[in-house]
Amino acid sequence: xxxxxxxxxxSKPAKNAFNFAAEIASKTGGEVVIIHVIYTSPMYETIYxxxxxxxxxxxxxxxxxxxxxxxxxxxxxxxxxISTKIIxxxxxxxxxxxxxxxxxxxxxxxxGTSGNEGLDGFLFGSITKKIIRKSNVPVLALENEAKVSExxxxxxxxxxxxxxxxxxxxxxxxxxxxxxxxHLLLINTPxxxxxxxxxxxxxxxxxxxxxxxxxxxxxTNHWTEEKGIIAFQSSHKIDLIAMSTxxxxxxxxxFYGSITEDTLQHSKCPIWTFRI
Numbered sequence: 001x002x003x004x005x006x007x008x009x010x011s012k013p014a015k016n017a018f019n020f021a022a023e024i025a026s027k028t029g030g031e032v033v034i035i036h037v038i039y040t041s042p043m044y045e046t047i048y049x050x051x052x053x054x055x056x057x058x059x060x061x062x063x064x065x066x067x068x069x070x071x072x073x074x075x076x077x078x079x080x081x082i083s084t085k086i087i088x089x090x091x092x093x094x095x096x097x098x099x100x101x102x103x104x105x106x107x108x109x110x111x112g113t114s115g116n117e118g119l120d121g122f123l124f125g126s127i128t129k130k131i132i133r134k135s136n137v138p139v140l141a142l143e144n145e146a147k148v149s150e151x152x153x154x155x156x157x158x159x160x161x162x163x164x165x166x167x168x169x170x171x172x173x174x175x176x177x178x179x180x181x182x183h184l185l186l187i188n189t190p191x192x193x194x195x196x197x198x199x200x201x202x203x204x205x206x207x208x209x210x211x212x213x214x215x216x217x218x219x220t221n222h223w224t225e226e227k228g229i230i231a232f233q234s235s236h237k238i239d240l241i242a243m244s245t246x247x248x249x250x251x252x253x254x255f256y257g258s259i260t261e262d263t264l265q266h267s268k269c270p271i272w273t274f275r276i
Contacts, residue, residue, distance in 0.1 A: 001024055001025075001028050001030055001107050001108045001177070002028055002029070002030035002031065002107055003030060003031055003033065003104060003105055003106050003107050003108075004021045004024060004025055004030060004031070004032050004033065004106070004107065004108045004109070004110055005033045005035060005097070005100060005101060005104070005106045005108070005109045005110070006018050006021045006032060006033065006034050006035070006109075006110050006111065007035055007036075007037070007093075007097055007109070007111045007112075007127070007131075008034045008035065008036045008066060009036065009112075010065075010066075010069060011112060012112075013112025013113060013142070013143045013144075014111070014112045016112060016142060016143070016144060016145045016146065017110045017111050017112045017141075017142060018032070018034065018110075019145070020110055020140070020142060020146055020147075020148065020270070021108075021110040022082050022084075023147065023148040023149075024108070024110070024148055025082050025083070026082055027148065027177075030083070030107075031083040031084070031085060032082060032083070032084045032085070033084075033085045033086075033087065033100070033104060033106070034066060034084065034085070034086045034087065035086075035087045035088075035089070035096070035097060035100055036066055036086075036087070036088045036089075037088075037089055037090065037091065037092075037093040037096045037097065038088070038089070038090040060088075066086050066088070067086060087100065093127055094127060094130045094131060094134070097109070097127075097131055098131070098134055098135065101135060101136065101137055102136070106137055107137060107138075108137060108138050108139075108140060109131060109135055109137060109138070109139045109140070110139075110140045110141075110142075111127075111128055111131065111139065111140075111141055112128070112141070112142065112143060113128050113141045113142065113143040113264060113265075128141050128264065129261050129264065132245055132260065132261075132264070132273050132275070133245060133275070134275075135275060136275065138170060138174075138272060138273065138274045139272070139273050139274075140270055140271070140272045140273075141264060141270065141271050141273070142269075142270035142271070144268065144269075146239075146269070146270050148178070150239060151178040151180055151239045151240050151270075152178065152179070152180050152181065152239055153180060153181050153183060153236070153237065153238050153239045153240075154171075154174065154175060154178065154180045154181070154182050154183065154238070154239065154240050154241070154242050155183045155185060155229070155232060155233055155236070155238040155240070155241045155242070156171060156182050156183065156184050156185065156215075156241075156242050156243075157185045157186075157187065157225065157228075157229050157232075157241070157243060157263075158184060158185065158186060158206070159186070159192075160186060160202050160203065160206045163276075164244065164276065165210075166276070167244045167274055167276055168210045168212075170274050171242050171274075172212075174242060174272060175214070178240070180214075180239070180240075181214050181215070181216070182212060182214060182215040182216070183215075183216055183218060183232075183236060183238065184203060184206065184207065184212065184215055184216065184217045184218065185217075185218045185220065185228075185229070185232055186199050186202065186203050186217070186218070186219050186220075187220055187221075187222050187225050187228035187229070187232075188219065188220065188221045188222070189221075189222060189223060189224055189225060189228070190223065196219055199219045200217070200219050203217035203218075203219060204217060218232070220232060225259045226258075226259050226262040226263045226266070229241065229259075229263050229267075230263065230266050230267060233267060233268070233269060234268070238269055239269055239270075240269055240270045240271070240272060241263065241267060241269060241270070241271045241272070242271075242272045242273075242274075243259075243260045243263065243271060243272070243273050244260075244273070244274055244275070244276045245260050245273050245274070245275045245276065246275070246276050260273060
């Protein structure tokens with residue numbers, strides 16, 4: 001997590017995301033890259049922005065505004081040695097963020113789950129979901145203020161499918177960074193029902209197969225996976241939820257993608273995601 005990208009729209013969730021990223025950077029000695037994208041439609045960009053000298057001044061003014069906003073942040077002032085870089089650009093928000101992830105060799109994206117609305121700000125709810133679907137690096141999304149030092153209990157909901165070795169290795173690295181305990185959760189639903197004894201045996205086999213340490217397996221019943229995740233998070237005082245997403249489209253995405261996205265919408269704690 002040496003290069004962390006933070007999409008920024010001046011909103012409270014964006015500031016919370018920056019503070020969290022800054023804490024990570026202070027621990028890893030990494031760099032925080034702040035990106036602000038001014039949304040413009042292709043027609044507007046063609047007619048007005050391209051070749052317009054005023055656009056460069058506008059970008060510069062935006063960068064200065066972000067710098068002033070960040071410097072007014074008392075938490076940043078307590079960590080003066082954090083390396084930061086500010087990027088302002090215009091165009092498609094999602095495309096710009098994904099482009100910078102690849103171009104700058106980003107290791108982690110930290111972003112808010114909601115924010116300012118309108119053309120002058122990020123529609124963070126939908127933007128975050130799209131970045132989670134398309135990003136090739138982990139995305140950590142949060143709305144409320146969170147502290148790195150307080151992340152000690154990570155919830156790992158799983159269907160226990162095989163072929164998740166890369167994802168599990170990422171989760172292990174995440175666990176090591178926070179020095180946290182993992183709560184491995186299998187949710188039994190009417191749609192995906194199985195006997196409790198069978199489910200608990202699969203959980204134990206999953207822990208042994210992936211050699212998970214400091215990990216407690218749980219088998220619980222609920223109407224849906226996402227409601228079961230939120231209920232477990234609330235009752236067990238979970239600090240962070242780690243979930244995988246799948247590269248699927250159409251009806252398949254509507255089924256598999258909705259679990260992560262619905263959890264993102266209702267979770268009160270940060271969610272870390274990685275695309276399989």
